[in-house]
Amino acid sequence: MRKLCPNSEREHALETVLEVPLPDETTGFALSCNSNNAKTAARLKNVTAWMRSQIRERSMQVSSSLSRGAELQLMLGVIGAPLLSHPVRHHSSIFSTGIKDDPIEVSMAKYIVQQYVAAAGGDNALGKVTSMYAMGKLHMKSSSSCGNSSSSSRSGGETGGFVLWQQRPNLWCIELVVSGYKITAGSDSKVAWRQTPWQQAHASRGPPRPLRRCIQGLDPKSTADLFSDAIWIGEKTVSGHDCFVLRVDTEAGSLQARSSGQVEVVRHTTWGYFSQKTGLLVQIEDSHLLKIQGSDSKDSVFWETNMESSLGDYRTIEGVNIAHSGRTTASLLRSSGARACEGRRHTKSLMEETWEIEEVDFNIVGLSMDCFLPPADLKEQEEEKVKETKGSCDVSAKNARPLGGVKAQGGAGAWFGPVRVMAVDSEDGDI
Numbered sequence: 001m002r003k004l005c006p007n008s009e010r011e012h013a014l015e016t017v018l019e020v021p022l023p024d025e026t027t028g029f030a031l032s033c034n035s036n037n038a039k040t041a042a043r044l045k046n047v048t049a050w051m052r053s054q055i056r057e058r059s060m061q062v063s064s065s066l067s068r069g070a071e072l073q074l075m076l077g078v079i080g081a082p083l084l085s086h087p088v089r090h091h092s093s094i095f096s097t098g099i100k101d102d103p104i105e106v107s108m109a110k111y112i113v114q115q116y117v118a119a120a121g122g123d124n125a126l127g128k129v130t131s132m133y134a135m136g137k138l139h140m141k142s143s144s145s146c147g148n149s150s151s152s153s154r155s156g157g158e159t160g161g162f163v164l165w166q167q168r169p170n171l172w173c174i175e176l177v178v179s180g181y182k183i184t185a186g187s188d189s190k191v192a193w194r195q196t197p198w199q200q201a202h203a204s205r206g207p208p209r210p211l212r213r214c215i216q217g218l219d220p221k222s223t224a225d226l227f228s229d230a231i232w233i234g235e236k237t238v239s240g241h242d243c244f245v246l247r248v249d250t251e252a253g254s255l256q257a258r259s260s261g262q263v264e265v266v267r268h269t270t271w272g273y274f275s276q277k278t279g280l281l282v283q284i285e286d287s288h289l290l291k292i293q294g295s296d297s298k299d300s301v302f303w304e305t306n307m308e309s310s311l312g313d314y315r316t317i318e319g320v321n322i323a324h325s326g327r328t329t330a331s332l333l334r335s336s337g338a339r340a341c342e343g344r345r346h347t348k349s350l351m352e353e354t355w356e357i358e359e360v361d362f363n364i365v366g367l368s369m370d371c372f373l374p375p376a377d378l379k380e381q382e383e384e385k386v387k388e389t390k391g392s393c394d395v396s397a398k399n400a401r402p403l404g405g406v407k408a409q410g411g412a413g414a415w416f417g418p419v420r421v422m423a424v425d426s427e428d429g430d431i
Helices: 024-029 037-080 104-120 123-128 220-227 252-258 376-399 411-415 418-430
Strands: 002-005 016-019 131-146 149-152 158-167 171-178 181-188 192-196 199-203 231-238 241-249 263-275 281-292 301-317 320-335 346-362
Touching: 037 131, 037 171, 037 181, 037 192, 037 301, 037 320, 037 346, 104 123, 104 220, 104 231, 104 241, 104 263, 104 320, 123 220, 199 376, 220 241, 220 263, 220 320, 231 263, 241 281, 252 263, 301 346
Parallel strands: none
Antiparallel strands: 002 016, 131 149, 131 158, 131 346, 158 171, 171 181, 181 192, 192 199, 231 241, 241 263, 263 281, 281 301, 301 320, 320 346
């Protein structure tokens, strides 16, 4: 909108041109060049205030969009496709070893798992399942707190769906889409990998582990294998169900394999709550503690993730009891020194997911190994790492002093051949 206003300071000077956007509600208050200066100044002040409010609103919209993207990224990273605490060993029978010599906690756990197998469909029905397909929908939301202050999700949450394929023992692949963001994860029994819009395909440290979502009522056989090494720790009432509680602690070797130079996996424990009435799994819970080393011991940061999943709506599919709905709550606690959260010691993020299974099928025809291969860029990364490792080892081997009596062992020890041993020894000698 343009208006010509006379120059009040100079009588014969050119008129001033005003060109400003005006909202619809202010059109009735058109600027009049013949009005006195007080009215003009007041109206210009109103226009300026409106323009500032528009700029502030747009800035808040951009900030809200960025906050929502970070919030969704955190939710997908934590509860989108988490893995189990450790690899699951296949057991043909829970009572493969005698239970008379076992402690009461171990023998009780074996009986509880055997009751679960019977309630889930029995050994014959579970043994016939070689592969699985599941499709479902979900809803996610989150909130966070820092010290005494807290904030909830600005939106009503995010909706999406997922498709899951699994073929035992350690072959699985999942595609999950939430509000336009897609993550893909899988395992080819050699490496577990994940690919997200904000990060290229990368492999998880340590041996491949099963997908936690499969244990949430979709794969009773893997659930039984997971808790076959558990111990009974007591009883507890969960959602109105009297339950037996089993606990599985991850071995130190598995934790060490998942750790790196600056990141240490301190512990990862899983609990299972089995109904005393039905024998089915009612709830699964796990706790995961990471320690990230800083430049100083006081700068170390601890990340603790606690996840709890309630299962329900069991239905029989081809003789196997499958949970068709559930709810997962996760808390992510960050604790560190005085630098964290403006002097406070911890920051806590809460996430919640509710899901519903729409389709389940077993023994999928045509499901082959090709369906579980990792992305091509992950293969290229692994090949480059192998080439770099070989090149550095060859150079080190030329400069290494010979070692007497060093011999490569078979199995897992084959990775540490004579060349690698000499390279490590040469580095120690230089230090």
